[in-house]
Amino acid sequence: MSQKIVTADEEICWNDEDEKASGSESETEVTEETADDHQQDLLSDYAATETRIELMHSRLDTLAGLGLERFTCLEYLGCRQNLIKDLSPLTSLPTLVEVDFYDNRLKRISESIGQLTRLTSLDLSFNKIRAIENVDTLAQLSELFFVSNKIARIENLGALRMLTNLELGANRIRQIEGLGELEALEQLYLGKNKIAKLEGLDKLKRLRVLSIQSNRIVTMEGLDELVALEELYLSHNGIETIQGLECNGRLTILDVTSNRLTKLEGIGHLELLEDLWVSGNQLDSFDNIERVCGPLQALRTAYFEFNPLQRAQPATYRRKVMLALPQLTQIDATPCR
Incomplete structure (x- = not known):
């Protein structure tokens, strides 16, 4: 029976490739483990009774793996300047009152936000959101920030009867609309949009601050x-x-x-x-x-x-x-x- 003879050069090449493959797999495992460890370590010093957590600029691309569900008293969660694309894990935090995801990579407002019915403040500024949606159940909301997104219309806000501050600056809005039900509104910011006419404001009897800078208005x-x-x-x-x-x-x-x-x-x-x-x-x-x-x-x-x-x-x-x-x-x- 013939047997393949492996030369010294071939044996070295085979060993090198084997080691490279093995090393690549090992590095992947280490990278994943390191990422998981990093996620878990971020909250390791927080007690389960913590009411405020701030994770600003923490290189987070997901909320999964943080173990947020153990914080049964959490009222404030701040994750500014991260890389987060999905807010679904927030459903495990029904006690939240304030949520701040300023400067992340959100493309839409997920349904999970609508389950946080105790929210009074929501900041999703500096993301890539194109539409206002899934906020109609947030009846306790008093502050809503959507600065610098890609929003084209003011819509789906009618149920927010307690809203006092609305910020929609630096978007793609062309018309002031959808504000008729917001009779408690006191501050409205619409700067850096494409608005050509002051309209749709007649129901805002309590409005104290109106900012419509850098638009296309020619007549007061x-x-x-x-x-x-x-x-x-x-x-x-x-x-x-x-x-x-x-x-x-x-x-x-x-x-x-x-x-x-x-x-x-x-x-x-x-x-x-x-x-x-x-x-x-x-x-x-x-x-x-x-x-x-x-x-x-x-x-x-x-x-x-x-x-x-x-x-x-x-x-x-x-x-x-x-x-x-x-x-x-x-x-x-x-x-x-």
């Missing part, structure tokens, strides 16, 4: 019903005239920086106004500023820089503003002396 309208409004931020739009504020007498801050204003008007009745920001427009008249803002005795801070009236006379600009508005304590970023 649709604010008549916002009688509780105290802060209005409309910078970086295409507004040419300040108007439509007749019913907003509680305003203390008005920001119309970087628009297309050529004169100040429509604010003479705002007796409680403390801050007026109109930098980066086309204002060129100190007389206009004195006539409109002079009677506003509550005014303390005003930004007029980067207007023609400042660029044309940079050496005397501050002095002229101080003479026109002696009630000011700050001009631009510098306190008055």
Whole structure:
């Protein structure tokens, strides 16, 4: 019977390949074991009665393997700046009141979120979420943050009757809609979207802060019903005239920086106004500023820089503003002396 003769070179090659294969398998096992150990070690020092857990920037790509189910009293879970794509394991934590997954890799709001009916605060900002969904059971929610996602529509929020703060800045929203049921809302942030019209706000009688900076708004309208409004931020739009504020007498801050204003008007009745920001427009008249803002005795801070009236006379600009508005304590970023 013939027998294959293995030469020395062949034997060395076979042994090398065998060792490589064996080593590769071993490395895989070590890597998996190391990952599991890393997951488990993250929470090893936490007592089962812990109410707050913070796992910021911990290289997590999953919640599985953390052993979260043993924390039967957990109220706050923060996992900012990780690589998490799925929130399903949160169903084992019905006691959660606050959830913060800011800056992860979530593409959708999973059904598991809807089971956390005790939630009062949910932050899913800086992810890749395309639609607002599975939040209609979160009736206790008071704060909801979806900043910097890929959301195109404001929808599925009608059941959140206790919501007071909604942040949807830096998304792909073109229309203000779906807010009619949110009568408790006090703060609404919609900056850096594609909104061209102020609308759909008439039911928000308790709204105190409205921020719609960096959009496509050219006309100030649709604010008549916002009688509780105290802060209005409309910078970086295409507004040419300040108007439509007749019913907003509680305003203390008005920001119309970087628009297309050529004169100040429509604010003479705002007796409680403390801050007026109109930098980066086309204002060129100190007389206009004195006539409109002079009677506003509550005014303390005003930004007029980067207007023609400042660029044309940079050496005397501050002095002229101080003479026109002696009630000011700050001009631009510098306190008055």
